[in-house]
Structures are given as structure tokens and as C-alpha cells.
Amino acid sequence: MFYTLTANPAVDMTVQCPTLVPNENIRSVSAAYTANGKGLDVSFALKKFGVDSVALGFFAGFTGKYVVDETMNMGCLCRPVWIDGITRINSYFNDGENEYGILNSGPSITPQNEQELYKILDNTGDLDCLVVSGSVPPKASKDFLDQVVSHAQARGADVVLDLSSDKLKTLASKKPLLIKPNHHEMREIFGVQIDTDDDARRALKLAHEAGVQNVLLTMGSRGSAYFSNGEDIWYAKREFNIKLVSSVCAGDCTLAAFLLKWYHNRDNVEEALKLALATGANVCESAGLGDFGHVDEYSKRIAVRKLPRE
Numbered sequence: 001m002f003y004t005l006t007a008n009p010a011v012d013m014t015v016q017c018p019t020l021v022p023n024e025n026i027r028s029v030s031a032a033y034t035a036n037g038k039g040l041d042v043s044f045a046l047k048k049f050g051v052d053s054v055a056l057g058f059f060a061g062f063t064g065k066y067v068v069d070e071t072m073n074m075g076c077l078c079r080p081v082w083i084d085g086i087t088r089i090n091s092y093f094n095d096g097e098n099e100y101g102i103l104n105s106g107p108s109i110t111p112q113n114e115q116e117l118y119k120i121l122d123n124t125g126d127l128d129c130l131v132v133s134g135s136v137p138p139k140a141s142k143d144f145l146d147q148v149v150s151h152a153q154a155r156g157a158d159v160v161l162d163l164s165s166d167k168l169k170t171l172a173s174k175k176p177l178l179i180k181p182n183h184h185e186m187r188e189i190f191g192v193q194i195d196t197d198d199d200a201r202r203a204l205k206l207a208h209e210a211g212v213q214n215v216l217l218t219m220g221s222r223g224s225a226y227f228s229n230g231e232d233i234w235y236a237k238r239e240f241n242i243k244l245v246s247s248v249c250a251g252d253c254t255l256a257a258f259l260l261k262w263y264h265n266r267d268n269v270e271e272a273l274k275l276a277l278a279t280g281a282n283v284c285e286s287a288g289l290g291d292f293g294h295v296d297e298y299s300k301r302i303a304v305r306k307l308p309r310e
């Protein structure tokens with residue numbers, strides 16, 4: 001069973017609006033309020049593909065209750081750790097030309113909250129793979145993520161990491177099964193600006209040298225991705241344009257779709273990349289995750305090639 005951990009979930013407010021004007025109030029065209037957070041998005045996307053997972057995380061106040069209720073309404077399993085405060089609301093604006101995001105830090109967690117989470121991990125009987133995604137709440141212990149990975153690995157589980165902090169570099173030594181940085185995170189964490197296949201090769205090599213087994217490197221609005229298993233590198237690119245509404249949850253759904261095809265069949269890289277990029281593209285066309293209505297069609301329009309070995 002896949003488990004996901006969202007240590008810092010959110011209600012996302014996604015607003016379509018006219019051009020923002022300093023010191024002026026403007027009226028939005030539309031606004032959507034959705035239960036989100038990176039790991040939760042992975043669970044929601046898996047569910048849309050008909051796969052169950054268990055969503056773990058810290059939740060607080062009326063917003064936390066909303067996120068947990070929505071998670072269960074979607075038919076996802078959820079094991080919340082309840083904490084003090086209010087689960088954050090993150091705001092995203094699209095003015096037709098640019099996207100803007102304002103992310104809040106979220107409620108703090110205590111050592112007791114952390115212990116409660118470790119206990120859940122220690123008592124799972126069906127944990128095959130833990131996907132740890134997103135930011136860590138304020139006041140988390142310095143070794144919180146190390147502990148999470150250790151508790152999961154002690155159960156014999158694989159660990160997948162989607163973290164933007166440079167903590168990813170330290171955690172790499174724990175040999176996670178897969179990491180999913182985007183090109184900005186790869187530059188910040190491993191110091192390589194990726195514009196060409198050779199740049200990607202260098203960055204992916206650094207990630208493997210740090211200990212990571214597999215890397216799914218997404219290239220954001222370029223609509224492409226690299227995957228490396230340490231021996232071979234594949235490059236995938238979508239061959240169509242999309243009308244962008246919000247790119248916010250696209251990376252998380254890309255990861256979910258990739259895992260769906262690849263986790264149980266590691267030779268299935270091409271199919272996994274096609275579904276992953278198709279899903280990411282379709283998610284960009286609505287606020288939140290959308291209905292995945294174009295995923296099948298888009299999957300047929302993703303080109304994948306293997307890079308020649310060096």
C-alpha cells in the first residue's frame with residue numbers, strides 16, 4: 001500500500017483575476033477553495049486512477065477539519081495527527097499572464113505530535129512505500145524528516161521524497177527509492193542549471209552520487225521531464241500546448257501517475273513518463289486537480305527518448 005505524508009497540508013485558494021494593480025482592490029473572476037498539500041495531492045491523484053493509499057499528516061482547526069473531511073469524501077484513507085492552531089490557507093492568483101503564489105508557514109508541531117506520527121508509521125501492517133512531500137511545519141525537530149525516513153525504512157518500506165529544502169541532499173544518503181525535484185530545486189540543491197541534456201546528466205549523476213536510487217526530474221512549464229535509474233536516462237516532452245489555469249498541483253499528480261505505472265514494474269519507464277506528463281498537463285488546465293478527463297488522449301502525445309549512454 002502507498003502511504004503519503006503531508007506534514008504541512010493546506011487549503012488552496014486559487015483565484016482567476018484581472019491584472020493586479022498596486023494599492024487597488026480588484027474583483028476576482030473566479031475563486032476555488034480546495035483541500036491540498038503535496039502528499040495529499042499524490043493520494044488524490046492515485047485515487048482518481050483507482051488506487052488506494054493512506055494519507056498521513058498534521059491537521060489543525062477548521063481548515064484542517066475541512067481538508068480531512070474532503071480527503072475522506074474523495075474516498076481516500078486518512079490517519080490524521082491533530083495539532084493545535086489552524087491548517088494554513090495558501091493563495092494562488094492567475095491574472096491571465098502570470099501566476100502568483102503566497103504560501104503561509106502553517107501551524108507548529110511539537111515533539112509529542114511527531115511521536116504520534118512515528119507511532120502510526122511503526123504500527124502499519126501494509127506500508128510498502130511512503131511518499132514524503134512538501135514543507136515541514138514550524139518548530140519541527142531538526143531530525144524530523146530523518147526520523148520519518150528511518151521509521152518507514154525500519155518497516156521495510158521504500159521512501160519517495162518530494163522536498164524543496166536542501167535537506168534532500170542529506171536524506172539522499174538514506175538511499176530513497178525516488179526523488180522528484182523540479183529543475184529549480186535541482187539547481188538550488190545540487191547547483192546545476194539545467195538547459196541541455198548534458199546539464200541534466202550532470203545533475204542526475206550528482207543526485208545518484210549522493211545516494212538516491214532513481215530521479216524523476218520535472219522541468220516545470222517546459223512540459224518535459226527526465227528520469228534516471230542510475231544506468232539509463234530517459235527524456236520525455238509533451239507535443240501540444242495547454243491553456244494554463246493553475247500549475248499548482250501538477251508536479252504532485254505527475255509523481256502519482258509516474259509511481260502508478262513504474263512502482264510495480266520498473267521496466268515500464270516509457271509508459272510511466274507518458275502518463276506522468278499527460279497528467280501534469282491536464283492538471284494545469286483547472287484549479288486544484290481537475291477531472292483527469294484528457295489524460296488518456298494526452299498520453300498519446302508525449303514523446304519519449306532514451307539518452308545515449310556515455
Ligand SMILES: O=P(O)(O)OC[C@@]1(O)O[C@H](CO)[C@@H](O)[C@@H]1O
Nearest residue numbers: 010036037038090134135248249
Ligand atoms: O509549502 P509546500 O508544502 O512546499 O507546498 C504547499 C503547496 O504549494 O503544495 C501544493 C502543490 O504542490 C499546494 O497544494 C500547496 O499549497
